[in-house]
Amino acid sequence: MNPETTSPASAPGVAKAPTAKIIGVGGAGLQAVQHMARCGVGEAALAVIHTDARLLGESTITDKLLLGSQLTRGLKVGEPELGRALAEAEAHRLRHLCEGADLVIVVAGLGGSTASGAAPVLARVARENGALVLALVALPFAFEGRRRQQQAQAALAQLRTAADAVICLPNQKVSTLIDEKTSLPEAMQIIDDLLAQGVRGLLRLVKRGGLLNVDFADLCHVVRGRQAESYFATAEAAGETRAREVVERLVRHPLLDDGRLLAEADAVLVSLNGGPGLSLKEVNQVMEQINRLAENAQVIMGATIDPALADRLAVTLVAARRPAPEPIAARAPAASEEAEPPASEFPTRDVELGAARFGDVPAPRMAQRYVPPPPDLTPEEAQRLLGGRRRGIAGPRSKSKPQQGVLPLEVVSKGRFAKSEPTVHRGEDLDTPTYIRRGMALN
Numbered sequence: 001m002n003p004e005t006t007s008p009a010s011a012p013g014v015a016k017a018p019t020a021k022i023i024g025v026g027g028a029g030l031q032a033v034q035h036m037a038r039c040g041v042g043e044a045a046l047a048v049i050h051t052d053a054r055l056l057g058e059s060t061i062t063d064k065l066l067l068g069s070q071l072t073r074g075l076k077v078g079e080p081e082l083g084r085a086l087a088e089a090e091a092h093r094l095r096h097l098c099e100g101a102d103l104v105i106v107v108a109g110l111g112g113s114t115a116s117g118a119a120p121v122l123a124r125v126a127r128e129n130g131a132l133v134l135a136l137v138a139l140p141f142a143f144e145g146r147r148r149q150q151q152a153q154a155a156l157a158q159l160r161t162a163a164d165a166v167i168c169l170p171n172q173k174v175s176t177l178i179d180e181k182t183s184l185p186e187a188m189q190i191i192d193d194l195l196a197q198g199v200r201g202l203l204r205l206v207k208r209g210g211l212l213n214v215d216f217a218d219l220c221h222v223v224r225g226r227q228a229e230s231y232f233a234t235a236e237a238a239g240e241t242r243a244r245e246v247v248e249r250l251v252r253h254p255l256l257d258d259g260r261l262l263a264e265a266d267a268v269l270v271s272l273n274g275g276p277g278l279s280l281k282e283v284n285q286v287m288e289q290i291n292r293l294a295e296n297a298q299v300i301m302g303a304t305i306d307p308a309l310a311d312r313l314a315v316t317l318v319a320a321r322r323p324a325p326e327p328i329a330a331r332a333p334a335a336s337e338e339a340e341p342p343a344s345e346f347p348t349r350d351v352e353l354g355a356a357r358f359g360d361v362p363a364p365r366m367a368q369r370y371v372p373p374p375p376d377l378t379p380e381e382a383q384r385l386l387g388g389r390r391r392g393i394a395g396p397r398s399k400s401k402p403q404q405g406v407l408p409l410e411v412v413s414k415g416r417f418a419k420s421e422p423t424v425h426r427g428e429d430l431d432t433p434t435y436i437r438r439g440m441a442l443n
Contacts, residue, residue, distance in 0.1 A: 018102035018132075018216075020044040020203060025119045026083075027055060028109025028138060034059055035192035041199050044105075047097055049122065051086065051114050052076050065090075065097055067118065076113065080151055083117025091125055098126040103216065104133050105199060106163065111140040111148035116155035123162035132216050135163040136198055138191060139170045164216075165223045167230050167318065169194060173254050194255070201234040201316030204304065205271040214271055214302030222269045222300065222320050230320040231255050242313040243285040250317055251293065262293040265319040270301040273314040278305060286315065294319070 022044050024033030030048045037046055037060065047063040050056050053074030056064050066074065068086035077083045087094065098104055104126040108115035119135065126133045137159065140148045159166050171191060178187050205214060223230040233256050235249035251259035262268065270290055272283060283303050291299055297319070423430040428437060 019100060020103040020105065021098065021101035021131075022046050022105045022107060022199060023097065023122065024048045024061075025106060025108040025122060026050060026112055026115025027052070028112070029107045029115055029119075030055055030059060030061075031188070032107050032109075032138075032192050032195045033061060035189070036196045036199060037061060039193075039196055041196060042203050044199075044203060045101070049094075049097075049114075049118060051083065063097070065093055067114070077117070078113055080113050080116035080155060083114045084121060085117070087118035087121035091121065094122050094125045095129055098122075098129045098131055101126070101129075101131045104131045105202070106133065106135040106159075107137075107195060107199070108135070109138045109140075110155045110159075111144060111152035113151075116151050120155060120158035120162040123159060127162065127164065132220075133163040133165075134202065134216075134219070135159050135166040136195060136202075137166065137168055138195065139168055139172075141171045141175065165220050165230075167198070167223060167232050169198070169232075169255065173257070197234045198232050198316075201232070201271065201314070204273050204306070204314070205269075205302070205316055214269065214300060218269060218300050218302075219318065222267045222318055230318065231261055232316070232318045234314065234316045236312050236314045238312045242311075243282040244289075246313050246315050247286055247289045250290075250315060256317075256319065259293055261319050261321065262290070262297075263295075265294050265297040265321045267320045268294045268297045268299045269318040270299065271316040272301070272303045273306050273309060273316075274303075275309045275311055276305060276307060277311060278303070278313065282313065286313075290317070 020043070022033060022036065022041065024030045024047070027050065030050055033046050033048055045063065046061050047065070048056065048059055048061045049065045049067060051067045051072050051074075053066055053069065056066055067083075067090055068077070071086065077086065104123075106119055106123050106126075108119040110116050110119070119137070123133045123135055137156065139152050139156075142149075156166065156168070169191070174187075174191055174194065178190060182190075202219070205219065233250055233253040235246050235253065237243075237245035237249065239245070250256065251262070256262060268290065270287065272278070272286060274282070287299075287301055290301075434440075
């Protein structure tokens, strides 16, 4: 036997499971990944990136990267631009951090300085390494202020162009889950739990082959280009009525606005994961309810058997809707403008100029130009019009000069400017019209 014979797992034609790496960026990303390390997210490598040396030192994640240590002395940066500059300066270290990963999940809380600046750079570098990049980001609470909201939206716009797909977790929606008496640490843990659930569900979706398979390409098809309008939710249920209960929990999920977003969605991705006892009837029950709730959406579904789930049924759902188009204000004609003549008075072309060239204002129809055919002439009329010339033979040129008539133009007096000094230039009075000064005859 040849010692260089490859193993079945590495043999040509045998697909290997994609290698996933979850990287938390900034304070919120570091905290979320730390929580994932405690509760477990499956077979995925974990890493964290920050400019704060103290927070990195307290983290139990072994794979961590401190940005800008020589410039910031291990302290936080104050502006997203500085965080982006530090990430660009150490892009080679980010590239080394992403090596060997087929799928990179960037976890961050946008609105601050480090994550807002460095997360788009990390996503771009990971894509340049050949990895598929999914960004899972949390947006600020409303009480965090307008400035953080603006920074978060700017970073989100940069992530849209850098990552393959972006899914948002608006913290303001999470507040509906939190009781008024809930402490701040407990509230942050709820957010971390939602992020961990989302990562687990997405990893199940893209890493596990199933009886009805969905993959990362399906996920990108649903959310790409609609990142600001993409939402996810996960739910689990067990027992004999688990198919009905899991859909009820999805509908009540705060990130789906109690099911309202399903009714407004135009694309929905559903991944069902169950133990060996998952039946066709249960899959049909779940999908029948989801199709009824999202009747106007394109639904992509997959089903996977996972023995570790035993009698539990887990459903991961990603819903996306297109942003509503901005209403176009009708342009009201001004009172001084003349009313447009009826269309019947002006013959028009059937083809109009493209309105796209002029924005949203449609191009005006152009009047038709009709040129009648030349009239039929008798031989005598043709001879007279041609000036006595025969066809093909030029006759003698007429020597008579055309007579030029003179228009009876009246010289208008200067009125109240008659006593003013004339404008004289090089001996000529420029107040006198040119044709009079030069003796020109007008016909």
